Amino acid sequence: MTIGRPELHEILAPVFELGDRTLTLTSGPEDVEKWDSLNHLNMVAAIEERLGVSMSGQEIASIYSVADLIAVLRAHGVEVNWAD
Amino acid sequence: MFSDFVSAVRHLRERPPETREHEAAVCLRIAFLGNCTLDHLRDAVELELAPRIFCHTYLGPFGQWPQEVLDERSRLAEFKPDIVVLYLSSLGMTSGGSRLDPVPAADLENALRTFGRRSSARLVVVLPEPLAECSGGDSDADAWYRDGVQKVATIVRDSLPGRCAILDPAATLATFAKGWAAAGYWTSAKIPLHPIAVVTIGRRLARMIENISSARIKVVAVDCDDTLWGGLAGEVDPQELQLSPHDGGAAYLRLQRVLKEAARRGILLVAVSKNEPATVEAVFKTRPEMVLSANDFALMKVSWGPKSQAIQEAAKELNLGLDSVLFLDDSAFERGEVQAALPDVTVIDLPSNPEERAAFVVQTGLLERPILTDEDLRRTELYREERLRTESRSAAATINEYLSSLDLRLTPVAFAPENLARVAQLIAKTNQFNLTTRRYSHQQLAELAADPNVYTHAFRVADRFGDAGLIGAIILQPEEEGVARLDIFLMSCRVMGRTVENAMFNHALRWLRERGYETIRGEYLPTARNGMVAGLLSAFGFTLESGENGHERYTRSTESSVDDPYVVSTDDVVGVG
Numbered sequence: 226m227t228i229g230r231p232e233l234h235e236i237l238a239p240v241f242e243l244g245d246r247t248l249t250l251t252s253g254p255e256d257v258e259k260w261d262s263l264n265h266l267n268m269v270a271a272i273e274e275r276l277g278v279s280m281s282g283q284e285i286a287s288i289y290s291v292a293d294l295i296a297v298l299r300a301h302g303v304e305v306n307w308a309d
Numbered sequence: 310m311f312s313d314f315v316s317a318v319r320h321l322r323e324r325p326p327e328t329r330e331h332e333a334a335v336c337l338r339i340a341f342l343g344n345c346t347l348d349h350l351r352d353a354v355e356l357e358l359a360p361r362i363f364c365h366t367y368l369g370p371f372g373q374w375p376q377e378v379l380d381e382r383s384r385l386a387e388f389k390p391d392i393v394v395l396y397l398s399s400l401g402m403t404s405g406g407s408r409l410d411p412v413p414a415a416d417l418e419n420a421l422r423t424f425g426r427r428s429s430a431r432l433v434v435v436l437p438e439p440l441a442e443c444s445g446g447d448s449d450a451d452a453w454y455r456d457g458v459q460k461v462a463t464i465v466r467d468s469l470p471g472r473c474a475i476l477d478p479a480a481t482l483a484t485f486a487k488g489w490a491a492a493g494y495w496t497s498a499k500i501p502l503h504p505i506a507v508v509t510i511g512r513r514l515a516r517m518i519e520n521i522s523s524a525r526i527k528v529v530a531v532d533c534d535d536t537l538w539g540g541l542a543g544e545v546d547p548q549e550l551q552l553s554p555h556d557g558g559a560a561y562l563r564l565q566r567v568l569k570e571a572a573r574r575g576i577l578l579v580a581v582s583k584n585e586p587a588t589v590e591a592v593f594k595t596r597p598e599m600v601l602s603a604n605d606f607a608l609m610k611v612s613w614g615p616k617s618q619a620i621q622e623a624a625k626e627l628n629l630g631l632d633s634v635l636f637l638d639d640s641a642f643e644r645g646e647v648q649a650a651l652p653d654v655t656v657i658d659l660p661s662n663p664e665e666r667a668a669f670v671v672q673t674g675l676l677e678r679p680i681l682t683d684e685d686l687r688r689t690e691l692y693r694e695e696r697l698r699t700e701s702r703s704a705a706a707t708i709n710e711y712l713s714s715l716d717l718r719l720t721p722v723a724f725a726p727e728n729l730a731r732v733a734q735l736i737a738k739t740n741q742f743n744l745t746t747r748r749y750s751h752q753q754l755a756e757l758a759a760d761p762n763v764y765t766h767a768f769r770v771a772d773r774f775g776d777a778g779l780i781g782a783i784i785l786q787p788e789e790e791g792v793a794r795l796d797i798f799l800m801s802c803r804v805m806g807r808t809v810e811n812a813m814f815n816h817a818l819r820w821l822r823e824r825g826y827e828t829i830r831g832e833y834l835p836t837a838r839n840g841m842v843a844g845l846l847s848a849f850g851f852t853l854e855s856g857e858n859g860h861e862r863y864t865r866s867t868e869s870s871v872d873d874p875y876v877v878s879t880d881d882v883v884g885v886g
Contacts, residue, residue, distance in 0.1 A: 269494075286497045
């Protein structure tokens with residue numbers, strides 16, 4: 226399955242209260258204000274629900290940025306077309 | 310969508326609590342305790358009950374429910390909850406499903422009995438969830454789960470009769486197929502189920518809390534003929550009424566059992582029947598199958614007058630409002646008459662099929678264990694206070710005994726390549742029990758660990774329930790001759806309240822003494838989240854030297870240790886660091 230950048234944004238926007246702000250590949254807990262530990266899990270839950278994947282504890286802990294998230298998704302057969 | 314839940318919780322919290330409290334009809338103080346992360350459960354309950362019920366909530370520190378309950382000076386006790394939610398997750402009791410340890414039955418019982426004596430709060434227990442590998446067969450996991458659920462439920466009911474409610478998550482989880490078991494959340498955050506499942510259970514929990522807190526129904530006015538038994542008592546011989554468990558009578562007996570239980574929990578029963586009093590009496594006397602006896606009824610209103618009149622009289626005699634009355638009758642005519650004459654009475658449409666009635670009545674939730682009335686509370690208050698006084702000493706003994714019985718073992722471990730990743734994570738993520746909140750990269754930590762003049766130790770804690778893993782770290786940096794500085798002192802909140810921090814500090818003190826240090830400096834750098842350690846250095850016997858610009862500096866001699874009565878064996882590995 227391949228999803229575009231807008232679809233990923235749509236899933237993450239309500240969790241991190243992004244509004245119109247855009248995420249970059251390096252966006253992570255450091256620069257996204259609402260990316261705290263609880264919302265980190267909320268992000269994972271929202272992603273799992275929408276994309277039908279199930280992440281391991283190690284994968285959940287390995288995500289420090291959007292790029293890390295995309296890498297985990299790739300391992301589950303979900304490509305994110307960031308150029309979109 | 311789950312993200313809708315996240316946004317809804319955020320929007321709720323964006324409004325000032327005072328405004329929400331002001332707009333709510335009811336305010337409840339709800340404490341959440343358990344052996345797992347409870348944030349989602351709390352959020353779901355709070356969201357579900359708003360706006361009618363405003364919740365002040367308290368989230369107990371992870372895994373510390375026994376101490377919180379036993380210690381009369383705990384933050385739980387200070388919080389003075391109306392309702393305590395206790396969730397003992399299976400993953401929490403089995404070290405993430407790795408070991409099928411027995412349920413801590415004695416601790417649970419002890420904690421709940423103490424709780425029952427000391428607090429007038431109601432308890433809602435969420436029973437352990439099935440383990441993911443339960444197959445419905447006779448595997449060890451299945452046996453553990455069935456036994457665990459039964460033990461917890463029995464202890465709760467026996468320890469707090471009439472003041473507890475039980476929520477079994479299994480029925481809710483069954484609607485999720487396998488998706489509720491998501492071990493990744495346990496591994497990464499000690500969340501025992503998929504957050505979506507937690508939220509669904511939270512909604513059910515909220516309904517239960519709503520019923521408990523606003524239990525309006527104090528009286529059940531119940532018809533007799535064709536409701537408590539099959540047939541008309543005035544027209545047939547009592548022996549011919551349908552009451553035998555071997556025929557259609559079982560349906561009536563089931564409803565009787567439901568009412569009997571309600572009576573036991575303090576709901577008053579009133580028989581409202583159009584009959585001769587002697588006719589009804591005869592049924593109670595001559596039919597041994599009856600579950601309800603005449604003594605279970607507060608009043609017998611048996612007459613030929615309208616039932617609305619009988620109910621009105623009963624309410625008056627019992628000194629209760631009509632809005633506290635539930636009316637059960639198989640006849641639509643009688644129900645209509647009562648509802649029309651007494652609109653405040655709750656009238657439910659009993660199914661015409663007697664087989665369906667008992668379950669129907671239970672499912673309305675109207676007979677959920679009611680919270681004690683104000684009168685009840687006042688009556689019991691005095692004697693409870695008196696008992697508290699005489700018990701405070703033995704209660705203190707109880708928590709001491711409990712903590713001693715934990716068999717706490719602290720193992721200091723020098724920073725080393727094999728644990729540095731976990732140490733780095735601990736240092737990066739510990740925000741609360743952390744004196745300085747200094748962060749170090751993996752590389753910096755490796756350099757500090759390699760320097761023999763720097764004390765770099767992490768600490769592992771285990772007790773008789775299992776191994777909590779690496780839970781704390783200390784870094785001491787040498788300063789001038791004979792002086793060292795406490796650069797980092799942090800601990801996971803999971804092990805608070807057990808004097809583990811004292812034992813950690815003692816280890817550092819011993820290390821300093823062995824190397825001829827006489828003075829230790831300490832710092833407290835306050836942040837928005839580390840207020841819980843504001844008094845830690847003073848408690849350790851440090852003296853405050855200066856405290857300007859939110860940077861408190863302390864000193865202490867390295868002599869004399871601090872008390873760590875509950876940590877029974879520190880496996881000393883001094884010298885390795």
